[in-house]
Amino acid sequence: MNNYSYVSISMQMATVTSTKKLLIGNLPDSTQSTAVENLFSVVGRVLSVNVVRNGFAFVEMTAADADKARQQLNGYRFNGRPMTIDEAHPRPYSRP
Numbered sequence: 001m002n003n004y005s006y007v008s009i010s011m012q013m014a015t016v017t018s019t020k021k022l023l024i025g026n027l028p029d030s031t032q033s034t035a036v037e038n039l040f041s042v043v044g045r046v047l048s049v050n051v052v053r054n055g056f057a058f059v060e061m062t063a064a065d066a067d068k069a070r071q072q073l074n075g076y077r078f079n080g081r082p083m084t085i086d087e088a089h090p091r092p093y094s095r096p
Contacts, residue, residue, distance in 0.1 A: 019047060020066035024057040025084040031057065039078065043069040058088055 024036065033049045036057050040046050044065025051057040061069060066087070074085040 018063040019060055020063045021058055021060045021088040022066055022070060023086045023088040024059060025055060025086070026081050027051070027055040027057055027083065028079045028081060029053070029055055031055070031079070033057070039073070039076075040069050043072055 027036075031051055033051045036051060036059060037046050037049045040049070040059050040061065044061055046059060046061055048060040049057060059066075059069070070085045070087070073083060075082050077083075
C-alpha cells in the first residue's frame, strides 16, 4: 500500500470585465474632465475621462455602464448644449 499525500490546488478565475470608450461631442469648450466624470458617474463606474479640444471628450466605462450612459445621456443638455454620444472606435492605421 502506498502512502500518497494529496494536494488540493484551487485556482481562482480572474473576472475580465469588458470596457467601452464613448466619444462625447458638442461639449462647451470650457468643459472640465471632473464635470464630465461627475455626470457619467451618476449612470455607472467611470474608468477614465479625457477631454480634448473642440468640444469632444472620451469616457471609458464598463461595457454595460457605457451602454446605459449612451442610452440615458445622449441628447442631455450639458451647460445648455445637447451632448452627442457614440461608441468610440480606434482609428485605422494609415502609413505615412
